[in-house]
Amino acid sequence: MLLRARTILPLNTPAVEDGAVRVEGTRIMEVGKRADLAAHSGEEIIELGESVLLPGLINAHCHLEYSTLRHAIAPPNSFTEWVQRINSIKRQLGPEDILTAISRGFAEAQRYGTTSICSMVAFPDLLPQLPSPELRTWWFYEMIDVRHRVTSEEVVAGALTFFNQQKDPLTQFGLNPHAPYTASLLLYRLAHACASQNGMLLTSHVAESIEETEMFAGACGALHDFLEGLGRPMHDCGLDTPFGWLWRNSAVGPDWILAHLNDLHPSDFSLLETLGKERLPHVVHCPASHAYFRHPPFAFTKLSGLGLNICVGTDSLASADSLSLLSELRMLQTNEPGLSPEDLLATVTLAPARALRQEGQLGCVSPGALADLIAIPLDGCAEKNAQQAAEACVGYKGWIPWMMVNGKIIVT
Numbered sequence: 001m002l003l004r005a006r007t008i009l010p011l012n013t014p015a016v017e018d019g020a021v022r023v024e025g026t027r028i029m030e031v032g033k034r035a036d037l038a039a040h041s042g043e044e045i046i047e048l049g050e051s052v053l054l055p056g057l058i059n060a061h062c063h064l065e066y067s068t069l070r071h072a073i074a075p076p077n078s079f080t081e082w083v084q085r086i087n088s089i090k091r092q093l094g095p096e097d098i099l100t101a102i103s104r105g106f107a108e109a110q111r112y113g114t115t116s117i118c119s120m121v122a123f124p125d126l127l128p129q130l131p132s133p134e135l136r137t138w139w140f141y142e143m144i145d146v147r148h149r150v151t152s153e154e155v156v157a158g159a160l161t162f163f164n165q166q167k168d169p170l171t172q173f174g175l176n177p178h179a180p181y182t183a184s185l186l187l188y189r190l191a192h193a194c195a196s197q198n199g200m201l202l203t204s205h206v207a208e209s210i211e212e213t214e215m216f217a218g219a220c221g222a223l224h225d226f227l228e229g230l231g232r233p234m235h236d237c238g239l240d241t242p243f244g245w246l247w248r249n250s251a252v253g254p255d256w257i258l259a260h261l262n263d264l265h266p267s268d269f270s271l272l273e274t275l276g277k278e279r280l281p282h283v284v285h286c287p288a289s290h291a292y293f294r295h296p297p298f299a300f301t302k303l304s305g306l307g308l309n310i311c312v313g314t315d316s317l318a319s320a321d322s323l324s325l326l327s328e329l330r331m332l333q334t335n336e337p338g339l340s341p342e343d344l345l346a347t348v349t350l351a352p353a354r355a356l357r358q359e360g361q362l363g364c365v366s367p368g369a370l371a372d373l374i375a376i377p378l379d380g381c382a383e384k385n386a387q388q389a390a391e392a393c394v395g396y397k398g399w400i401p402w403m404m405v406n407g408k409i410i411v412t
């Protein structure tokens, strides 16, 4: 199949004007100028016209299970208040509500150009009831032991059941020890051991709020008091920052995908500086959720200067207005005006592909890569150059009119 478009934006190589992409099966075979890629005899040709053809977007952090909770919780006065609120809402949700939420979340993500999605999953038992997803999906099994300490056997058995339940070419699994305030060091280490054995990815929420830092660094604050009230052992409080605590105890390590890192302290930056490029974790920043909670400013420039691979995600609809990654990029652009449109697009393509160990496979348009592609219209701007084409993509607010996942056209 030959796809032709006004501009191809591979992101890992320069843009191609009047370009064409050859797809065979699930893979991209060739990328070049329309004039240089002649159609084979009988080959299907898809003319995308005045469009930019670019890699499908990758959402590195969300919770599809909360996709029916848009505007359900007004911006809270504190992060702890929100945690209490969502816990009480979660207790009222039945299996049908969760399944509906997941389907709606998938549909919304797809409409806005997401072809790969990383979703945390708090109700893994329901996954077998879902139809095979049309989007490439990483389910991260949420692990929490704040109320009851689990044994290693329980964790490994739970995780293995989870991994073995679906064999779908577009579905993969990872582990998500939830956060340092809800998962013990033991649970983090068990997750790490289990993931290493099974070649799984690991992710966690770290340094999301000021209250999390207060709890770990100062043994005080609303989150501390709330969790102490639940009976959580608090001997890990008053010793270090959340990131410092996890890293120095080998609970998280290189290659982990850390969501948020919103409230980092000078000691955290010093620690990151000592790690060296090969030992750094990946980071997911969620601009809309960040603004909703009014977290301290995200240290984009500092973290990227230290060499951290920064991805952008949406978080859930319980703290963001939409599952549009392009909308997240526009928010990031407002806070980081120095980033070029290509830099912005890289945070939802090249960067998450690297974090998911899919470099060269996803998030780019290259020979050999998986054929996950989207087209964005260049309405009324036939004379735009490559830079302006990238700008037009970031600025695009509509639904995506054309999408291919794994070589199959699913939106047209």
Ligand SMILES: [Zn+2]
Pocket (backbone or CB within 6 Å): 061, 062, 063, 120, 205, 259, 315, 316
């Ligand atoms: Zn999250």
